[in-house]
Amino acid sequence: MKRTIPLIITSVTALVLILSQATMLGRKLEIPKILDRYYLLAQAGAFMLGSIGRTRLHLQNIIRRREGYAYSIVLLVALWGFFILGLFQTSNGRVYQWVFNATLPHLESTTFAVIAFYIASAAYRAFRMRNIDSSILLITGALVILGSVPIGEAMWKALPSIKTWIMNVPNSAVQRGLQICIRVGSFAVALRVLLALERAHVGRGSD
């Protein structure tokens, strides 16, 4: 029962969504839209799920004075302090907006920017001609980069055309082939869950 009923819930929910999206009746009753809305509301209902886990871990760090517990204090103050501020001011509040604009967008875009350094180190490690596969990867990557910048065209006039051909023909074809297989695979995975052949999400023990 503890596993059987949840599995039935999974299959029935999936079937209702599939049939309502594909049929006139389902569309007329707007079932897909209703289900989308209830999904978002149910998801919102569980909004603290992750934060409770985080708080539990960091509180344990502080209580037991584990190594680095000062950082746990920083995290918990930021998390619950900012949350309480947002609760009273909403996300449009003046102070909330000020703190948000001073922190999150900059932290996030800087993390994204760190990738530029990691690309260099990844390329150095990977783009050594160990075998024919990595040689093809290296040569194609180099042709595309050089074909996109003015210095590449200055070195060899044909480079931009070569780059365009690579992007439009082999690259596009490989992406098409991959996408077709990926889609079939994603449908198969979803059908395995719907038919309860795949049950990892409820575990395999007895009820």
Next chain:
Amino acid sequence: MNAQNTIAAVLTLCILTIIWKENPAFRIAEHLMVGFAAAHSMVRAIDNYIRPTLKTDVAHEGDYIALAFMLFGAVMYFRHMPRLSWIARYPMCWFVGYGVGYTLAYGPRPFIKQITDTFIPFNSVNNVIYFTVTLITIVYFFFTPRWRDSSLGKQIDRWARRVMMMGFGATFGNVVQGRISLLLGRLQFLFRDWLGVMK
């Protein structure tokens, strides 16, 4: 150079120190980021869903089904109670069922379009190459036919991998430029918006 930009610049520099090695400055910025981001997602959930639903849908329009689904989602909190964590399977399986249904309901239509877009005429060298490469790539992902282990199968594998490496190399080269421009954006913020040494 104002207080907001100064805080942003200091946090930016703290994150950039990871390039050197893990250090207390990075660790503080990391913990602040996780804390603020987690709080922001909770505040957004309240502002965008919980508050409007309770104020408008439930209080004014009497839409108790909306409230019921929010409470159903809240049953996930039983995950944090060891003896009762099995109760959270019910909403969890509903979410998984929705996810599975979403893939199967909304996925086929764009997929069919992709298949029909592959109906290209074999009237040029480029089109023949395009179709052949697409076909080789699809054949590479046949997992079970017996001829996969034969010498023909191994030849197909070899050429398919080479062709895919070409595609991956092109994607890598294409993405590299975008990532470099992000770093330039951050450097612009530091030198222009914060320090004011750049126009």
Next chain:
Amino acid sequence: MLFAAPATPMPVLGIFYPGETAGFFLIFMLGLLIYVFSRRAGTGKRVPSIRKIPGLESIDEAIGRATEMGKAVHYSIGIGGVTHADTIASWPILEYVARTCAKYDTKLVQTNRNYLVYGVCDEIIKQAYVAVGKPESYNPNDVRWYSDSQWGYSTAVLGYMNRDKPSTNFMFGSFAAETLLLAEAGAVLGCMQIAGTTNILQIPFFVATCDYTLLGEELYAASAYISKDPVLVGTVVAQDIMKMLIAAVTLVGGIFATFKADKWLKNLFAK
């Protein structure tokens, strides 16, 4: 005319919404194939084996490495939600990894970005420890949610990996721009890395930084490959048959397109 209500579209075959019929039949056909081949396998009929996938063959080796070195295994399920097929496909792999880690008392740290996925992964790992007979070894603090933000999650994982230095890094699921950040961090730390995603833009970065990479659909065959369950392998046979049919259809479509006679075929698929 300007203010007329939009006309109700005409149903196809009496019940289907226009534009959805071909897709529905595709799903129905695939579902039928999966059902038939899984039943065949379930009744003991011979099922072909899946060709070798090096990345999946090496999972045991990677966990063994962590066990010998006394270090942790890190498993990232990516940034996707429960609506992503990649996330769903990663769960059986996570279950296998959790069972193996539980069996050999190897620490497993599993990180998440989406809190619903965190809830599911927590359940999977807990049940894995229970199934192996070691429920007391399950530590809920080792299943972590690191914020809903893509970069908050990535930064936290970066920090964790640099501090704890796991010896093995698994990345199976839905990944986006943070791929290189996570994978390169692991590569610099000397982790053995096995990854799989279907995001075509990110596969090249995994190929460049990981020891083994599952390309595209190989991630979706993982559960059948790892478990060697004949019923699941039967479903992979169904997938292959569907791909063969699609390959044949594209060839036929190309021939018709060469003679400029493919319009009827495209219209048929557009119903």
